[in-house]
Amino acid sequence: METAQDLIVCEHCDTVYRREVLTRGQVACCVKCGAVLERHQWIGLDGQFALILAALIVFVIANATPIVSLGLSGMSSATTLWGAVIAMWNDDSQVVSVLTVMTLFFFPLSQILIFGWVLWFARDGRRAPGFARAMVALHYVKPWSMIEVFMLGVLVAVVKASTYFDVIPGAGIWSFAVLTVLITIFASHDPRELWNVTRETPA
Numbered sequence: 001m002e003t004a005q006d007l008i009v010c011e012h013c014d015t016v017y018r019r020e021v022l023t024r025g026q027v028a029c030c031v032k033c034g035a036v037l038e039r040h041q042w043i044g045l046d047g048q049f050a051l052i053l054a055a056l057i058v059f060v061i062a063n064a065t066p067i068v069s070l071g072l073s074g075m076s077s078a079t080t081l082w083g084a085v086i087a088m089w090n091d092d093s094q095v096v097s098v099l100t101v102m103t104l105f106f107f108p109l110s111q112i113l114i115f116g117w118v119l120w121f122a123r124d125g126r127r128a129p130g131f132a133r134a135m136v137a138l139h140y141v142k143p144w145s146m147i148e149v150f151m152l153g154v155l156v157a158v159v160k161a162s163t164y165f166d167v168i169p170g171a172g173i174w175s176f177a178v179l180t181v182l183i184t185i186f187a188s189h190d191p192r193e194l195w196n197v198t199r200e201t202p203a
């Protein structure tokens, strides 16, 4: 007997296929419209959970330690992300500071926490309480988590500032760099796979 988990539906043209087990590097595509049905998942659930834990730790360090210190004729001043946000707020750039907090703090943190929550249960093949809502939330949060955009901006700013100041990168900037890599690894992963590897637990 076939269950819904053995079938896969093309998101674009609604053609139904029988699910095949994919090997490393394989991608299943829709024959009718060419859309990607499924990719081989190269990190196991425990591996993903370990990555999320690492991301959470790095995230805390990134927010708590100075991003850069600027030095000018013997004086130096270091700032954390939050120091910069508060400075922008006081400098009448409230819109920018709110956007910064949302894209660099709120959305990445929710992404990490929601993913961690569903993965924690998925490791035993279970669906976390609120699984469906969490998966929908992940889908909407993902595009708003923009740490990689921030990294580019900081690099440009650092290069420009180094003409006038002695710029010393702080631990915060390295943490954000590591976080960019971790989040990119996650982005290459399809969270929809969690629907297939978990089962509803009887209440």
Ligand SMILES: [Zn+2]
Binding pocket: 010, 011, 012, 013, 014, 015, 030, 031, 032, 033, 034, 035
């Ligand atoms: Zn299709």
